Amino acid sequence: MTDQSTSKETRRQQRAWRRQAASYDRKVERAERTMLDGSREWVAARATGRVLEVAVGTGRSLPYYPSGIELVGIDLSPEMLAIARTRAAETGVGDELRQGDAEALPFADASFDTVVCALALCSIPRPEVALAEMARVVVPGDSVVLVDHTRSDRAVVFVGQWLIERFTIPTQGEHLTRRHRGEVEAVGLEVVEHERLRSGAVERIRATRPLG
Structure with missing residues (x-):
């Protein structure tokens, strides 16, 4: 996925995931056992019917989905998808895993009963477009169901996030201080569940697309 329509920022992010793919699970495991504990379970529990997971990555959410769903996963990185396909074979979840850009989803309007994005809006170059x-x-x-990093309201936590970003943004494209609720509402979705955890640094959102 390196055609002329792909933005420079997206191509840079794709290169970053290529470098990280082999070590991603090891690096993220500790955070998911501590600060992000329960996050993937939370989003997966709200998935019903035909489900799209945007930025499925290495498939770390796959073991948590309920039985009976049809899961399609999309990710920018073929290297991450290769790991996700192994996980899909082990779990029996992941009917279709394919490469694609979150900012230009290759699906028709109203194709899915649930859309999930877990811990990925922080690194998508244009989250409002995604x-x-x-x-x-x-x-x-x-429903669209999201969990991600967000800017803490506690000054001492925010300073720590800002300092970490000085490294993570240029090397990994990862932002810790974005605010997504306003972006969710700006695209016409209605927030029906919202909570912030870990001193406000983790945000969970379920929003619905209005009828009509």
């Missing part, structure tokens, strides 16, 4: 795409492909009345 959210508009998620809103487009979800069935009216159904």
Whole structure:
């Protein structure tokens, strides 16, 4: 996925994931057992019907999905997808895993009953564009479910996040201080569940696409 329509920022992010793919699970495991504990379970528990996971990565959410769903996963990185396909074979979850860009989802309008994005909006170059795409492909009345880093309201935590970003943004494209609720609402989704955890540094959102 390196054609002329792909933005420079997206190509840079793709290169970053290529470098990180082999070590990603090891690096993220500790954070998911501590600060992000329960996050993947939370989003997966809200998935029903035909589900799209945007930025499925190495498939770390796959073991948590309920039985009976049809899961399609999309990711920018073929290296990450290769690991996800192994995990899909082990778990029996992941009907279709394919390469694609979150900012230009290759699906028709209203194709999915649930759209999930777990810990990925922090690194998508234009999260507002990706959210508009998620809103487009979800069935009216159904849910877009998100969990991600967000800027803490506690000054001491925010300073720590800001300092970490000085490294993570240029090397990994990862932002810790973005705020996504306003972007969710700006694309016309209605927030029906919202909570912030870990001193406000982790945010969970379930939003629906209005009927009509």
